[in-house]
Amino acid sequence: MGVNENVQKPLDHLSAALAPEMEAVNRLIRERMSSRHAPRIPEVTAHLIEAGGKRLRPMLTLAAAKLLGYDGPYHIHFAASVEFIHTATLLHDDVVDESSQRRGRPTANLLWDNKSSVLVGDYLFARSFQLMVEPDNMRALEILANASATIAEGEVLQLTAAQDLQTDEDVYLQIVRGKTAALFSAATEVGGVVAAGSPEQVKALFDYGDALGIAFQIVDDLLDYGGVTQTIGKNVGDDFRERKLTLPVIKAIAAADAEERAFWVRTIEHGDQRDGDLEQALRLMADHGAMEAARRDALDWAGRAKTALTALPDHPIRAMLMDLADFVVSRVA
Template sequence: MSLDEAATKPHEELAATLAEGMDAVNVLIRERMASENAPRIPEVTAHLVEAGGKRLRPMLVLAAARMCGYAGPYDIHLAATVEFIHTATLLHDDVVDESQQRRGRPTANLLWDNKSSVLVGDYLFARAFQLMVEPGNLRVLSILSNAAATIAEGEVLQLSAAQDLRTTEDIYLKVVRGKTAALFSAATEAGGVIAGATEEQVQALFDYGDALGIAFQIVDDLLDYQGDAKATGKNVGDDFRERKLTLPVIKAVALADDEERAFWTRTIEKGRQEDGDLEHAIALLEKHGTLEATRRDALDWAAKAKAAMAALPESDLQRMLGDLADYVVARIN
């Protein structure tokens, strides 16, 4: 039986193991997203926070900390911090991308407006910084504040790279490390640091989060061209319609002849899309085998995540995190 077919999936097993801690995280999130003066803040935040996401990033904080023997109270604060940072970036992303659907529901910018989404995202970033200060650990503060800056940098890099056919796989990786993997690696690294883990263990946790985040984003980009909209909460081809150069297309552009390159120039760089273009784009990806090549890349990054986790002492949580790396790519096996 594959991980995707298993009765209890790895993230569900992790959630069950960390249930008490995650309950405390959710209580703290509800407390800190409140606002006496601006009721729209909890309205907008609740719409996204309570939309049924897996809470993967805060679970990574708790799992890393507890795997390294932490028994104090501040992993809860750090878990809430990464969830606030994540939620803030989603609010901002949906405005930038002009998205209309997130996790199968209308986006906040569609239900309210762009101004509300941006300003509430700013509020959540401010709350995140308040939370990350409370443990009084300067190294943890450095990790999480640097991650927030790296995420913003990755998003800005994507603005210039997403519609430029000169974008290489190396630039794509920089974008992914910024906008996605930075928060995964900060979550696992901060969990290890707050627990007083050894430098070798902290590095292994960082490497795990980095590789897991990259695999996660590559899978997301792959499923945009061959996923199930009901399962992903996104319409197939959204990245193409939004003119995003993701890994399958970058690989196809590198292999394109003059006619194909002209197609990518028209549809991605110039944004002149016509009926049937998405189907033709998918045909080109299949012609050059770039969907399969992207799949192999995702599997390689998941394997790197598992290898990093193998450097940590064996435990149930260590096994679950290894299984989680497999699960992230199970949908494309």
Template sequence: MGVKQDVQKPLDRLSVALADEMEAVNVLIRQKMSSRHAPRIPEVTAHLIEAGGKRLRPMLTLAAAKMVGYGGPYHVHLAATVEFIHTATLLHDDVVDESRQRRGRPTANLLWDNKSSVLVGDYLFARSFQLMVEPGNMRTLEILANASATIAEGEVLQLTAAQDLRTDESVYLQVVRGKTAALFSAATEVGGVIAGAPQAQVQALFDYGDALGIAFQIVDDLLDYGGATETIGKNVGDDFRERKLTLPVIKAVAKADTEERAFWSRTIEAGDQRDGDLEQALRLLAKHGAMEAARADALDWAAKAKAALNELPPHPIRDMLAELADFVVSRVA
């Protein structure tokens, strides 16, 4: 299983369709990540925000609002809020995971230090709350505030579940819904809410974002075992080295015999990893068809995302969002 290289077009089309709005978001981000008194804040923030990320989550907010007919300015504020929340969580995650690479570049905690990453992440969370109140819409504020809490809760749950072989697919899904899908679904939902869309459409936007986020994370977990470092922007096998029970491993553990379970217990639960263990993990994943089974799950979630769009009005952006769901899972061949 590898990475397809020709899957950028759907995201590029969405980016072109939202180019003016995204430029406004980028201007607002640059304004709000400045600090008159602490120059390290824009230094650290710029290192991550300007690192070539695709801005997928803020684009989802803009797309949702535009698709249901919003004509005001505040979807830009909400999109910038979503990006700040995302960036803050990345800074914190890299400290927790002791990561050394993000988007193909050294992480902020490696270039500066853990303290800077944590505190700048805190600053961005504070900025996100300043931004989310500007539209003066209590419902969007509630959605984004709840998502921030859910993300943190998901990360804490992962701390306890990720190295426990008793973790099953239901717990994995709970973790993923927290740490990843919550921001996807909030991003799409607030776009509908700020536009004053009917509740059925707002629910459809939430369902799309939720399913898309789950598919996205499953594929990300697959790429950790089957992607190229220069393509995925991190080191292959990082999840294994960080002792994370992601979906492919959970599926392999469920089918493991006594000897295989002892291997997973030593490497994941006890953290006793030796030369050749990653290669053995890959062999076990292949033996039990774990990668293919996880990819099938991702395809199912992508199909659910596309089905949710049927509740939304016909629009070129709706077609692009359907293509985006296909794009997310087409990253693995």
């Protein structure tokens, strides 16, 4: 299983359709990430924000608003807020995970230090809330505030569930809904709210973002074991070395015999990893079809995302969001 290199067009099409709005978002981000008194803040922020990320989450906010015919200015504020929340969580995650690479570049905590990464992440969270209150939309503010809490909750749950071989697929889904899907669903939902969509339309947008985020994370977990370092922007096998119980590992453990379970206890629970263990983990996942089963789960969630969109107006943006769901799972061939 590897990265399918011929799946960029759906994201490119959405980016082109939203180009003027995304430029406004980028201008606002550059303006608000500045600091008069602490020059390290824009240095650290720029290192990550300008690292070539696709800005997928703020694009989802813009797309949701545009799909429902919104023509005001405030989707720009909420899209920038979403990106600041995302960037803040990345800065914090790299410290927690002791990561050395993000998007193919050294992490901020490696180039500066952990203290700088944590504090700049805190600053970006504060900036995101400043942006949220400016449109004076309490429902939109509530959505993003709740998402911020849910993301932190998901990360803490992952800490407590990590290295525990009792962690099952239900707990995994709860973690993914927190740490990843919460911001996807908030991004789409807030776009519908700012556009004054009906309750049914806003719910459909939430459901789309939720399912898309789950599919996205499952694919990311798959790519950790089957991607290419230069393509995925991190080292292949990092999740195994960090002893993370992601979906393909959980599936392999559920099907393991006594000898195989002893391997997972040693490498994941006890952290006793030796030369050749990553290759053995890959063999066990292949023997039990865990990678393919996880891929089928990702396809199922992408299908749910597309189904949610059928409740929304027929619009070129809707077609692009349909294609985006396919793109997310097409990252693994």
